[in-house]
Structures are given as structure tokens and as C-alpha cells.
Amino acid sequence: MPTSAPDSPQRHRLNVEDYHRMAEAGILGEDARVELIEGEIIDMTPIGSRHAAAVKRLIHILSLGVGDAAIVSAQDPITLDSHSEPQPDLALLRPRVDFYASAHPRPADVLLVIEVADSSLAYDRDIKLPLYARAGVPEAWLVDTEAGSLTCFIDPAADGYRHAGVIKELGTVRITALPGLELDLQGLF
16 A cells, blocks of 8 residues: 655754764855854855954954953854754853863853844844744844844743844943943944
């Protein structure tokens, strides 16, 4: 008796181990701009000059501002769960002597993630930020280079961040996980 085909094709979700093995085997090129999001390999958008400039400015501001209180991580992987390893534009990580040489940071290691968006605004806002919230990342910033604004998200929950505030006139901004620290973002745009 012939077997019938399934009603719809089944997707195969990759896990982080599969994803790493693909990179080690050369299936994913060393310079591939991809990230693993909920079991799927996603091509990252090309980095435009405004995006790159905003990331560089933030690296400078964060590095001067946090000193030894956190590690500034730029476009490096964070293992959120067994099926997601995004590469946020920036992250502030809890200090570790090995600078995470033994393993990529996990949600408990992350103080803040920052996504800088010019052409990727909807993807960052609708896909990546809810993923960070579900993983328990305490704070996320979305920098919109087109609008010249910063949206700060705090209080993560399973369905996203509970509080969001848009800052159009950039000045002094605080990071929830680093009380007493204030960053001057006036020159960001």
C-alpha cells in the first residue's frame, strides 16, 4: 500500500550544535554574514555607512562609559537557547576573566543588547527583540538611524518587553543593569 505524502512539508530546525558544525565543515564560509534564529539560518543585511558609523560611535561611547563594569561586544554571537544564536550589533556583557573564550555568552551574561537599524528595522523590532525578551535579556535598545531615534526596551517577558520608551532628543541615558552609570548619547546621530 503506497504511503501518502504529508499535508505540508516539514521544516528541519537546526540547533546551535548543527550550526557550529556547518561552520567548522566550511559549509558556512568564515565571512558569511548569517545568524541562527529559531532554527533557521538567516542572511544578515549588508552594513551601510550610517549603520557602521552608529555602531562605531556606540562602541566609543560604551567603552568610555562602562570601563571595567562590562565587556563591550560588537557583532558577536550570543547563544540564547538551543535554536537561536543571533549576533546583535552590540552587547554589554558581565565581565569575565576569559572574555568568553570558553563559550559564547548566554542570556544570564548579557546586560544590554543593541540593534542598529537602517534597512533592518522591522526584522530587528519584530523578530530579534521578542527573541531577546523571551530569553530574559534585561534590556534592549533599538537604534533607528533613519528616524534618528532610540527605543529602550526593559522588563522582558515571554511575549516581549513590557516597557518601551522612544528617545528622540538624545542626551543622558541610563542602563538598567548598571545603576549609577549614565551615558551621553548626544553625538550618536
